[in-house]
Amino acid sequence: MSPTQSRLDDEGIIALKHASRLLQTLDVSRCRSISYKGVMELASEDFLLKQIIMSYCHLVADPMIQSFGKLKNLQTLHLDGCDMSLIDLGQIGKCCRDLEELSLSKCKGVRDAGLSAGVIGCPKLKSIDLTCCSGVTDKVLLSLGSSCTGLLKLKMESCCNFTEHGLKELCSSCELLEELDLTDSSLNDAGLLAISNCRYLKVLRLGVCEDIHDTGLSYIALNCLDLRELDMYRSVNISDEAIGVICSHCIKLRSLNISYCTKITDAALFSIAKLLDLRVLELRGCIKVSLGGLCSVAKKCQNLEELDIKKCESMEEYAPLILAQCCKSLRQVNLSYCSATDEGIVALAKGRCMQRMRLVHVRNVSVKGFSRLLLAGESLKKVKLLVQWKDSLPWQLIERVQARGCRLQWVEKI
Structure with a gap:
């Protein structure tokens, strides 16, 4: 229910x-x-x-x-967003010993001692979500490692009070881990070395981890060969070297997010082009990448479905046209704050799979270009545009597009 x-x-x-x-x-x-x-x-x-x-x-x-x-x-208990200040979480371990999934995301008042007692009593636990549980320390990781050796999924976004020592104990015992989320945490290269023990890892999220570097990523690349999704959003100390090592070893990657990793250049994109099964690539805010690198990805990553190049300031205006010619499986693209041509965006919209386009502050595109795009994109489900275009585009066109099931999202941004 x-x-x-x-x-x-x-x-x-x-x-x-x-x-x-x-x-x-x-x-x-x-x-x-x-x-x-x-x-x-x-x-x-x-x-x-x-x-x-x-x-x-x-x-x-x-x-x-x-x-x-x-x-x-x-088997499953979700208490996300509830107030645990007066709750003895140890009761979970005493009363729910067959629990396989526990979610405490964004719960208030989660105490280290109570949570540790709770997980010790749940040896069958396979998934635990501790997102924004800021009180989590090495004690919880030690408890998980000692009791929940079959753990497959751990989410600890915005948890900053654990260390590499806790991770080492966890990962040496929970070798079957498949998904680990440490976004916006205190993770460092020593922590990545500990994580590299989990050779079955498929999903690793390391966004906003400013203390990780190329050295730490090399540990992951050399040992976690089954990786399918890697998120390093705003992990600003990652460079082309790390991407090169990752792409040479983790060839099963299907999703890669390096948005706002501002050290990244076309050299990284040439490495990414080796990922023949890549489906999702997020390059938002990578100000040093250009058409040369993107062409390499477009020509070799034939299965690419989602691409975000928002705010890629060095990307030339012919990028959309190249994408339309090479990436026939694209279904979602973000070109906001980039340059384009009328011909390029219309060609993208005509793609047989194209469903979503974000086109906020796209430079050098005319009213006629946007009109042609809306007419041509018969498979489009959603288009995001600046609100000022609403008065410039023919109302009959807008009604026609909406009648066929395409949602036009009007946004007002400076």
Whole structure:
């Protein structure tokens, strides 16, 4: 059950109790009219509940978590955005020992000791989301490493109180990790060395990690050969050298984000062109890349589906035309704050797969060019344009485009 409104109350929960004992998923996210006593009504051995999702709910209490011990099939518990200041998270380990997925993203008051006790009691845990749980330290990582050796997914975005020592203990035990998110954290090169022990890693997110360098990325490149997604958004100390090593070894990469890595030049793009299975490439704000490097990617990465070159200031205006000629699988492109030609953007819009185009502050394109684009893009689902074009484009054209299912998003930006 997934509510579309937050009107469900305790009486509704009781009605569910009498209606179906085969219920397996309960989603009461943002249902502020439900109390923890209401949720407790479903905590019975007679129920087959496997998933409880109560993100951003008003009340979480120890008795409710204790009652979950009656749910013998419970595997997933989401408490995102709830206030844990008065909660003993150790109760999760005592009462939900078969838990496989726990999400505490953006929870207030998560304490290191309680969380450590909680995960120690959940040896079957495969996924845990601790996004913005700023109190997480090495103690939690040590607990995960000692008890949850089958862990596959760990999210710790905006957690800055752990060290490379905690990561070393975690990664030496949880060798099966497939997804790790350390965006905006205190990660350094020694931490990357620890992570390189996880040879089955498929997804690694390292955005806004200003203390990682080429040396640290080389550890990942040489050991995590199964990587499919790598995000280094705004990790500003990464250079062409790191990209070269990554692309030479992690040839299964399908998604790469190096937006605002301002040291990156065309040399990195020549390396990226080796990734023949690349689907998503984000170069936003890479001010040193130009048409030469992009041409190499366009000609060799034939499976490319999404490309972001917003604010690539050195990119020449013929880039869209080259993309249209070479990247027949493109379905999403961001050309905002770049130069283009009428011919180039129209050719891109005609692409058989093209669905989304972002064209805010595209230089050198005329009203006629935008009109032709909207007419030509029969497969387009969404186009983002500056609001001032709304009065310049024929209203009949706008109505026609919207009638065929294309959403025009008008934005006002300086």
